[in-house]
Amino acid sequence: MNTASTYVEVEPGIELYVQETGSGDPVVFIPGFTFTSEVFTAQVEHFSKTHRTIVIDPRSHGRSTITVHGNDYVTHGTDLQKVLKELRVEKPVLVGWSFGCLTVWEFIRQSGIDSIQSLVLIDMPPKSLSLQQDRDWVEGPLDDMAAAYTNYLRDSKGQRDFISAYAAGVMVQRDLSQKELTWIVEQSLRTPYYIAANLFSSGLFSDYREEAAASSKSVPTLYIIAEHWSAAAIPYLNELAPNASIEVLGGHFMFWEHSEKFNEILGGFLETKRGG
Template identity: 25%
Template sequence: MKRNLISNTLAGLTLALAAAGAWAAPAIDVIGKDFTFPNKIEGMPAKLSDFKDLQINSFTTSDGVKLSYWEAGKGKPLVFIPGWSANGAEYVNVMYLLSKHYHVYVLDPRNQGMSEHSERGARVARFGADLKEFGDHLGLKKADYCGWSMGAAVLWSYIDLFGTKGINKVAFIDEPPSIYSHADWSEKERQDAGGMTSSPERMVEAFTTGKPVSSFIVQSQAFQRFTLRDSPYFANSEAFAEAAVKNDMNAIKRVLFDHAMNDWRDVIRTKVNVPTAIFTGVYSDSLQGQRWIHSVIPNSELHVYSAAEQGDHFLAFKNPIKFTTELRSFLER
């Protein structure tokens, strides 16, 4: 009886601290339970509790929104920014591998993951400001950054607003320079920009409701590739994310139209002036767009994953051994 009382008191204290935004605790305590990964993979954690130094922490932005972030490891700071609707739980394998060499952070964007749901700031520009405030919160003078999908757009926004003074090296994973394909573009311009929709409204509807849409409106195989749990690593991280985080579609959809309408080509072409790595694959919706990014950023390097290497939008999570090895090689050069 006494043991149950103590356990309940500790659980209540953890929730109270989380609600106050003043907590820094092991991930297993914040989530409230352990998790057993469905696939046993040699060299990887079998349970969440095997990843002993994984923490979930938080800070409050200048406009009063509480953002959560995942962290593990020691050493040079390496910051990941997830894509639309994604969160730190999906990075569990990537973090486990890289935390042996870096102090790794994954920021849950507002309205995503364990961050606060707010009607304020549902714009990529605000997400870029959030990233700057996150670095300020951590006291980072300089760090390496990696943005996946919309997370790359958040990095482009950050660079547009604040420059690259605080960035050592940067990596982008499979984000089109412009999702919206303008009606007056040539086919080459569309492919170089990675344009994949002629109607952002229909794209938002398709992405948030699952309503079928023709390839004339949205040219994307991302959802099909997502449903292929053809990697035990990916099956593990997605199972964990689904157990740990409950998405609110009304919250996460708020930024999607703004995200679709931004054209980042001028920023990519003129403001990305630090060592850059671009990761994509043969199943990318914007492979030519990734090649264009590589062509306009001096001395950048391009990694194109094959079909056998899980070369789709989720390559970092489907093939985390190859991805983390190549990312680390880039960062250490």
Template identity: 30%
Template sequence: MPYISVEEDQVELYYEDVGEGVPVLFIHGVWMSSRFFKNQTEHFRKDHRIILLDMRGHGQSAKVHHGHTVANYARDLHSFIEKMELKNVVLVGWSMGAFVVWDYLQQFGDDNVKGTVIVDELASDFKWEDFPSGTFDFPTLIHLMREVQNNRVGFLTEFIPLMFKEELDPKDFNWMLEETTKLPESVASAILFDQTVVDYRDQFKNIKVPTLLCFGRAEKLIPVEAGVFLNEHIENSHLVVFEDSCHCPFLEEAEVFNEVVTEFVQSL
């Protein structure tokens, strides 16, 4: 299995790399993994180079207990891109992955980024005084942190179905539960906290690369209004709403999602 050591601490990250052409790099959400993009590989490898990456601690990457902040994940991503000698990449960030993309642009600029795809994420997950549309207030965050520590499987059993508009097939639920419990609880709560309190509203004015915004119509987790906000504040962005999806259009409407993203990549 392919692994690569990144950053100064030489943490091994798992990745998959197939196809040729423009590199399209997919970055998963918090606690998730590259396995969630299983419906993208065959489609994108036909005309592009598709790369799926597990962030440190997630999926099949090394289960280290340090470095679990969005900013450090962005540094891992930068190290990965440099070591793989990738040029003019398209970064696809889903949920927390969107934060990793925005932090990457904030730290390293867009010289090597051809475009970005943001899938179902807010400017910040936290309900700040001047940003009431965030998902979590402080009492909710405290509750989630404690659930991760004391009742993770019970919590995920309720949370995972919220990512989907339709009822989840038990087989799909089982592999998703398996993926989301691969992280140690200490890591799971650490990155949950950091990814909840990051805030990229001030960063949007600096984003100039073409941006595709993909949001699900079903609002169990993230409102479509979040996509409208991004569309209004990120120059050169385009919003697409997936009518039969919630948080995971790449799984719920894989064929449509793949075509929309392919069209965007080819337009760059």
């Protein structure tokens, strides 16, 4: 299977790393907060056999240009538009993970829902914070989110400690080996802490409920959510996006920990929508 790696200039001096593998209908994977295209290795290997599979390092992530401006999800949505235009990708399936879902929703806000074939949204509410946090599906309690920003994303050690705790407590459901934990943390640390703080605040204060509701009425939409907050997420999504399909699997990093099951779920969705 041939793999092509390239860099797409989204504005003068700022390039995004893009990897393409396979041919067929395009499926585009967008990683989450400070993570890189490498997290989707198992998905690329699997889906590139049947699809044109594209993974992207967002601005200031991974092998893309580190820049002190544009580290917000409005800009990330614009960047995605430019990448897909440069690659001549039409009507893709967009797969966002975590804050990568915000990039997907922002892309829809800017480009319109007619520009995509279908949506897969991995474990991210369209609005991270709520005063009704006992009822709504949110990223976490307000005090916890404030503490993460104030106490951890102030230096590299804080970012390292934050990701280490998040990986062990939220991302997976088993004990990580030291090698696995090191790899996860090093993924995040490719984005400097001062940029991570900008992305964190941008993500927490985003509100894409309108896009989430409208898109689920117009195109096939699948949410894959972690087990630990499914009790809140399912009724929330049933009210906001009743036409969307919902699957529950593992922790926040389920497509890595439970890659075979995840690929089965996603593959079934892609086949159903192709047949429909």
